[in-house]
Amino acid sequence: MTGTPGVGKSTVARQLASGLPGLHVDVNDVVAAEKLIIGADEARKTQIADIPRAARRIMEIVAETSGYVIIDGHYASELVEAKDLFMAFILRRDPVELQLILRKRGYDPSKVSENVASEILDVCLVDALQAYGKDKVCEIDCSSKDSTTIVEEIGSILNKRKKCRVGIVDWLTKLETEGTLDSLLASKP
Template sequence: MMVSITGTPGTGKTAVSSVLRAKGYNVLAQNDTIEKYILEKDEERDAIVIDEDLWADEFPAVDGIIEGHITHILPSERVIVLRCRPDVLEDRLRKRGYSAVKVKENVLAEALDTILIETVECHGDEEILELDTTSAAVEDTAAMIDEFIKGLRPAHFGDTDWSEFLGYDL
């Protein structure tokens, strides 16, 4: 079974995936799979632009977890969307040294539910689990994901509302 762990940068995908890897899951990082799909480096946004459609079309099915901020476009059997309150996310991204433009873009994407909406558009309303990582321990989040993968936790999403942050000044 292929499982995607997705979310805005800074929501905890890599940290949670490390815990799941330690539990024995096969975990693949999105960034380790995209090199041949890079179209350009966007210096202004401090980002790379990839051919997402071609990447998704050519992505070989894996038995395990693929983690990254665009993995929700893959044909996974289950998708976990990690979320983080925008003000906390802003702090996390600034501590990573992200540029002001990149911080603002990602915080706005989180406030607008961008990745959750894209996930629902790609997968319908089945087998999606949305988890708020704002104050959750990495190990607890990993345990919930483990339960979801094993079918012991039902799919659930749509309760996270960061709309109050849409007027938030960065």
């Protein structure tokens, strides 16, 4: 389960895992708890994950688990190899909604606009497509939907009642039409 920070991955992954049932693995939690980091990113006031170690640790957890494992992280595509993946869900959210969520989270303006820009530019989708190709990649538009609706939509795809698709959102065109693109990309509060 991947997508820009703030789209709702952890909320949805937790709920999906309890319903399946399955194990929810939050990559950020594992990396922080086990200090799988290579240093600090001073500009972003964050830590840089040690991707090879994080990937090994995640796969250890998968190997120890008999049921479903939901790996939740915005760089999950860098941690799970195509051969080990059942399906990748890329959660998407209207950048206007995402901006509000990230501001509420207390992110500083530059971090808000960096993440909003990532969402507009489909960064997590492109990462997943590069890692897995389009057959195993499903995009879910979470905008204005509650988590139960989103979990049901994922369930329908897993049950093959609904088609798995990519290319379902086009934020650039939507925001340009609304006239909100420039203000979303500005880092002013």
